[in-house]
Amino acid sequence: MNFASDNAYGADPQILAALTRVSDGAAASYGEDEITKSVAARMAKIFEKNVAVFPVVTGTAANSLALATLCPPHGAIFCHGESHIAVDECAAPEFFTHGAKLVHLHGGGAKLSPQSVADALPGFMRGVHSAKPSVISITQATELGTVYTPDEIAALANFAHDNGMRLHMDGARFANALVHLGCSAADMTWKAGVDALSFGATKNGALCAEAVVFFAPKMAGDFEYRRKKSGHLISKMRFIAAQLDAYLSDDLWLTNAARANALAKTLGDGIAKLAGATLAQPVQSNAVFAYLPDAMVARLRKAGAQFYDWEPARNGHTLVRLVVSFVTPERAVSQFLETARQ
Amino acid sequence: MNFASDNAYGADPQILAALTRVSDGAAASYGEDEITKSVAARMAKIFEKNVAVFPVVTGTAANSLALATLCPPHGAIFCHGESHIAVDECAAPEFFTHGAKLVHLHGGGAKLSPQSVADALPGFMRGVHSAKPSVISITQATELGTVYTPDEIAALANFAHDNGMRLHMDGARFANALVHLGCSAADMTWKAGVDALSFGATKNGALCAEAVVFFAPKMAGDFEYRRKKSGHLISKMRFIAAQLDAYLSDDLWLTNAARANALAKTLGDGIAKLAGATLAQPVQSNAVFAYLPDAMVARLRKAGAQFYDWEPARNGHTLVRLVVSFVTPERAVSQFLETARQ
């Protein structure tokens, strides 16, 4: 019953198999190999567009390198106060951007709206005394498991572009959001105005593989220098590329996400029916946020369930986060619900 | 006939197998897992000492994070002008240290001596106008394939410590050097005075796994914050740890290095006998540096041999670098020598 995080689980067998498959013989290093090219071709197909694609090994690196490319050292990045870049990356974006300012905004469901940015903007329009508005960064699916619609994304992109900013999307759970929406990857990104994407694969089946995608390849600028300078250019790159290549083959990424989403839905539906329990957010991806009675929380933990308290207990209830991965056993869900019900 | 680099080859089958072996089920993420602990235990045994061990995925990250831990932003790092940190890492150490100064020194066989540092030191003893002498960094085996003896290392360590500095060793090819010397890992490092080590595994069989080792664990300071802040804390860490674990099991690391060294020796011996060819450096690890006649170079390239020119052609000869990996086919060596001889 491990619902602590989707990164608590291992790797997809098809991705592991790909590693062995590409290992034989010599190949060009540092991303000049054929498999890295194949990944770029797959991405172009998925996004229906020529895009610039750069594999990296962590989401923090993907986000930080993307932001450093879009934002000058004296820039401001508007993000949600609960976003991963704001609170879970040890101020990595500040390091990679050389001191940019992350402006923490608020909004229900961990979502930003044009209004939330507009409200903060005047404080950054006073010349050099404040950082220069440069980027809006959103997470899809969000840190509360909710999903922006293409229209919501487009509204933010328009606001960003109208104000001389760019739109970055942290897609650590990109596939989960896409499966939920049922739209195309293009619709959820560049057609809605997204400029740069951190495309996640690790949480949904890879060992350590993400990619930064720029929809206008020129916007990538000197990205490759930044990646190398931060120690994120892998010498035997084929092993990172192979993970992405397998992930994008045969719809593996969508299949895995669909399974995780469905199981999360089952878990959420089950919780909604528990006496004293309430869902805190609609279940739109692979995470369930729910208020559970403290006695239920204690009983679950005693039975071995692993999950995070998202907020301290209050009034006899605790807000918990339950994350389901592509490979979480169905039995973990049923066992969790049974234990909760007792 | 690929002698371009040891990172042109794939991964050791035993290491690939370990990835599959550790993938099942849930585990703590971010390095709190059992396999990461096992790596630490293996390192303690190898070094005969309790050490602080931090897995990362690239040598550039290992070197830069180690240096940033040892050197303040206003510090000076003395290194050889041909060292990897000086010329092959896109000034990554300058980024991670927040602007420290790398002082490029000279010395035969890409080696530093206490005298080479002593000659440069007065320029850095003028108070705040120059960077503060903080670290001496050496590469073992060096970028020219030569190997420091424990005595040479101890002399540098003593000089560093006498002058308020610390000694860092870039061990991208640590195993190759160790096998050549035939001494213990302890003798080649902390017993000789090394403070921090970048322990390489990628070039000798891993997919993407290195480790930073501090021999006085307290010296690691806030290393873990720096690793996270630079995007180098892998969420599914067990997959990096598993590579190191397999690498250090059953003497795999030493066996692989011994094979590469021996094959390089065969290649070097063969070249030394070629008419018009000369070894530029003694073959002490898995690289051969030789002056070859330009016609021979052209003939080899035409036959498909891959290797780097280390210096531009001069007087009809070119200095070339030939690197042999743990898995370079023996036939590549014999074929190279045959082609060269024609």
Place this chain on the structure above:
Amino acid sequence: MNFASDNAYGADPQILAALTRVSDGAAASYGEDEITKSVAARMAKIFEKNVAVFPVVTGTAANSLALATLCPPHGAIFCHGESHIAVDECAAPEFFTHGAKLVHLHGGGAKLSPQSVADALPGFMRGVHSAKPSVISITQATELGTVYTPDEIAALANFAHDNGMRLHMDGARFANALVHLGCSAADMTWKAGVDALSFGATKNGALCAEAVVFFAPKMAGDFEYRRKKSGHLISKMRFIAAQLDAYLSDDLWLTNAARANALAKTLGDGIAKLAGATLAQPVQSNAVFAYLPDAMVARLRKAGAQFYDWEPARNGHTLVRLVVSFVTPERAVSQFLETARQ
């Protein structure tokens, strides 16, 4: 009627005279001169303690250099959301600290309390995923003109020290606060637990002179390297030191602050009696924050009064900031009140 800022006014004649006085002949450069030593001696007397003193030319440099000395690149600095370091310095602290996180807190009168920091702290106690709590920074007098009592400072200092943090005070208007409290400089700083102080002189009579003061000289560490490396070591330092020397002579700093505070009091008292106007904060230093009817604001501006709107107009009133300097003419105050009354 210029109430825009205390930096809108020029320099004190006694300070200007000092510049000419010290200009003759040759002297050691980079702070090795006698006048710089005299400043250190005066500071030791004022603070009743041996302190480390470093003159710089701007408050932003003073704050940023102090914070970079106290806080590692991966540290968190807790400050008020309206503080100068948070919103008026273009993220300079983030640059000098190499990417530390400024955590914006709230509290009435632009003041922090131990509780406000305690509420935020749990989010930073999750290991390397969040920045490491390192510094609490307060402003004395605050950006809303209010003044912390020594007891309030001591409570924050105790909380900081109990949690492994240090307390920094931005004293851009240090003299104004001190005159208000009527206590000793020691009582307001190190006796209450302040670790480092940005001591302001520019707003209260100097041309461009501030000083960073560490109450435990060892805590200054490599401050001098940081100052040089950021271009803030003035070659003809005697001209900065001379400003501070004259400022601290004959109680000039206290006399100037007392005059500004008294005039601000007169202005505040006058405003409190105006129909439709309300003071937003008690007048405790040299700034007046008041809600004025929009018609009154318009009339004042038309008559040439200069001041900033602190918040956009709402419900027919605007929150304005009026700053009085050591040399603002009394007539400016009386004329302002007369115009407001009409």
Place this chain on the structure above:
Amino acid sequence: MNFASDNAYGADPQILAALTRVSDGAAASYGEDEITKSVAARMAKIFEKNVAVFPVVTGTAANSLALATLCPPHGAIFCHGESHIAVDECAAPEFFTHGAKLVHLHGGGAKLSPQSVADALPGFMRGVHSAKPSVISITQATELGTVYTPDEIAALANFAHDNGMRLHMDGARFANALVHLGCSAADMTWKAGVDALSFGATKNGALCAEAVVFFAPKMAGDFEYRRKKSGHLISKMRFIAAQLDAYLSDDLWLTNAARANALAKTLGDGIAKLAGATLAQPVQSNAVFAYLPDAMVARLRKAGAQFYDWEPARNGHTLVRLVVSFVTPERAVSQFLETARQ
């Protein structure tokens, strides 16, 4: 007999007088005042061109901010190994550029030539493994007191531009070089291809005033943000601007430089005639570099002469640097020569 540095002397009386003159009354802060505008107008006239001008207080800040504007974090800056940015600024350029690489080159008279850069360039044309060639930086007059001719500058500028780089000039002693050449300021800068200039005034009469000049104003980019973010935007800017304004008025800058150069010439001519002494460099600005017999050096120091040894004593002679300022007494020169002659 103080020949230690031109920054050992005070300020020009006309510049001191200007400070008092501009101090009265209120003025816009942060460079929005009339005097700052006047400086820009004077610069445009001197350079016969609309230029972007930004006052700062130190040469290190001027150089570092100019370089950070011209060079990305992953860029390489080619400079002479004896240049101020290379060895006298505590790696400040590395800090402001966020980790760029300063490549130390050699050349007689502390001068670079296109060939010296061309020889180093191939090492930086290997993609992301090395820093990206971005800037050539020269010093005028050089650290050895020599002066580039406009033709020499043009050759470097052409080489820079042909290779995608820009040319920066550190003009800490700009006036001294200009007076020596007798050409126009335009001829010595943008007409020869200089892109950005650190224009020095402090060494030649100001208290603390330099200016960064971009000859194509658009190239300044976000300079103002960088200046603010590094704490170098002075709030009462009129006091820095007034120094530059007076410096550029009535040919004060040229008169001062001419006097210093002439006196240095007298000193150099006198030394050339001393038995056992030799000039190490032609005297082209306000510095004299000479090999003096060690006994003479000892005798001069005993008599109170202050100057720096530029190299350690060798073969009975020491290379010394003697710098003459705009206000060094003539008597100091005659006394020095008399003492040397005894």
